[in-house]
Amino acid sequence: MNQNNTNLSHYENSLAFAQQLDQADPLKTMREQFHIPQHKGQDEIYLCGNSLGLQPKLTAEYLNYELSQWQKLGVKGHFSGDFPWMPYHEFLTQGFADLVGAKLSEVVAMNSLTTNLHLMMVSFYQPTAKRYKIVIEDHAFPSDHYAVESQVRFHGFDPKDAMILIKPRDGEETLRTEDILTLIAEHGDEIALIMLPGVQYYTGQVLDMPAITKVGHEHGCKVGFDLAHATGNVAMQLHDWQVDFACWCTYKYLNSGAGSVAGCFVHERHHANKALPRFAGWWGHNKNTRFKMDNQFDPIESVEAWQLSNPPILSLAAIRASLDTIKQAGGIEKLQEKSRKLTGFLRYLLIAELGDDIHIITPAEPGAHGCQLSLTVNTHGIDGKTVFERIEQAGVTGDWRYPNVIRVAPVPLYNSFEDCYRFVQILKNSLTA
Ligand SMILES: *Cc1c(COP(=O)(O)O)cnc(C)c1O
Numbered sequence: 392m393n394q395n396n397t398n399l400s401h402y403e404n405s406l407a408f409a410q411q412l413d414q415a416d417p418l419k420t421m422r423e424q425f426h427i428p429q430h431k432g433q434d435e436i437y438l439c440g441n442s443l444g445l446q447p448k449l450t451a452e453y454l455n456y457e458l459s460q461w462q463k464l465g466v467k468g469h470f471s472g473d474f475p476w477m478p479y480h481e482f483l484t485q486g487f488a489d490l491v492g493a494k495l496s497e498v499v500a501m502n503s504l505t506t507n508l509h510l511m512m513v514s515f516y517q518p519t520a521k522r523y524k525i526v527i528e529d530h531a532f533p534s535d536h537y538a539v540e541s542q543v544r545f546h547g548f549d550p551k552d553a554m555i556l557i558k559p560r561d562g563e564e565t566l567r568t569e570d571i572l573t574l575i576a577e578h579g580d581e582i583a584l585i586m587l588p589g590v591q592y593y594t595g596q597v598l599d600m601p602a603i604t605k606v607g608h609e610h611g612c613k614v615g616f617d618l619a620h621a622t623g624n625v626a627m628q629l630h631d632w633q634v635d636f637a638c639w640c641t642y643k644y645l646n647s648g649a650g651s652v653a654g655c656f657v658h659e660r661h662h663a664n665k666a667l668p669r670f671a672g673w674w675g676h677n678k679n680t681r682f683k684m685d686n687q688f689d690p691i692e693s694v695e696a697w698q699l700s701n702p703p704i705l706s707l708a709a710i711r712a713s714l715d716t717i718k719q720a721g722g723i724e725k726l727q728e729k730s731r732k733l734t735g736f737l738r739y740l741l742i743a744e745l746g747d748d749i750h751i752i753t754p755a756e757p758g759a760h761g762c763q764l765s766l767t768v769n770t771h772g773i774d775g776k777t778v779f780e781r782i783e784q785a786g787v788t789g790d791w792r793y794p795n796v797i798r799v800a801p802v803p804l805y806n807s808f809e810d811c812y813r814f815v816q817i818l819k820n821s822l823t824a
Pocket residue numbers: 503504505506532534535588592617619620640
């Protein structure tokens with residue numbers, strides 16, 4: 392196994408050691424702030440927060456508050472109570488800004504992730520006869536691929552020509568930063584937009600967002616990131632990195648419930664640009680004159696200008712509960728600190744216990760991974776899917792991604808070092824025919 396395990400030597404492969412790490416964990420009480428699904432009367436080993444985060448206990452409280460406001464106040468709920476609905480999205484701004492490293496004017500909760508990708512491409516994919524290509528990954532999340540392909544066709548280009556798909560080198564599973572930067576340099580004057588993930592969903596690799604943004608801009612390209620697997624997982628500095636735009640969902644590491652409203656970032660340098668094409672709706676209009684209903688669109692000078700509709704308050708309440716829970720844990724820096732230990736421990740255990748029977752695709756270098764490890768199984772005539780089904784039956788929730796990866800993500804908010812230990816024991820028992 393070609394894993395870099397030099398920095399893993401301070402761990403021990405035992406239940407007692409895992410429990411010791413939990414005892415010493417400054418975030419150990421955060422688990423009590425979540426509902427943990429049960430398996431045969433015990434807590435499941437839930438390693439699927441990369442797909443659907445668990446429910447914070449605050450969520451029901453915040454949702455019930457809004458339901459009762461609606462019961463008591465009807466339409467007046469827009470302007471009454473501690474969290475009036477009219478400006479409700481503004482209660483989420485600080486939390487989002489802290490997570491992605493943005494100014495308050497640069498982040499907003501609106502729509503859903505794929506919708507936001509489209510809205511951002513309307514503004515930031517402005518192809519010309521010479522500069523019309525979009526760089527994405529070869530193994531992009533299908534929704535991103537469809538969104539890009541349909542935008543390219545919408546502008547009258549042929550996706551075969553206008554989409555540049557980056558893939559790992561032959562025999563490798565993750566992308567090399569140098570290869571991405573070289574590709575940008577080689578095609579620079581043809582590229583209108585670079586749209587890559589912050590964290591790759593299949594491999595768990597964190598891309599070098601600042602380097603990609605810098606080189607993209609040097610070649611005159613716009614640069615946007617899909618942060619579905621990055622927000623709430625790794626700390627970022629989108630403002631300082633000069634990223635043009637970014638979008639993320641809130642049901643993965645942001646624990647806001649299936650299909651909850653998404654987040655969006657637009658760098659402040661674009662806010663006053665009235666020449667930027669934009670699909671508009673009334674929620675993007677100047678708040679002081681919105682209700683004059685005079686049909687002269689006057690965009691808010693912030694990312695809020697990209698809002699279309701008044702948002703679903705129940706979903707925003709769930710996001711507020713999640714952001715407050717993250718704040719209680721001390722924010723993304725604290726979560727990332729624990730995450731590195733937790734995922735580091737999981738990697739150590741996998742190597743110590745299973746050696747060559749498992750291959751970890753996710754890069755080992757600090758900064759190149761978040762919570763998630765993506766595993767392939769290399770054993771003795773049992774296929775990965777069977778192994779996955781066995782661990783599920785034994786009380787582990789991870790996920791299976793076609794063609795052959797098991798993804799597991801210990802989440803610092805609610806997973807323990809003991810979860811990692813027990814998971815590896817179950818996996819070991821599932822590998823024998
Ligand atoms: C989860 C995820 C999506 C999901 O898109 P929705 O519009 O929220 O359904 C899209 N892209 C990536 C990279 C994802 O990880």
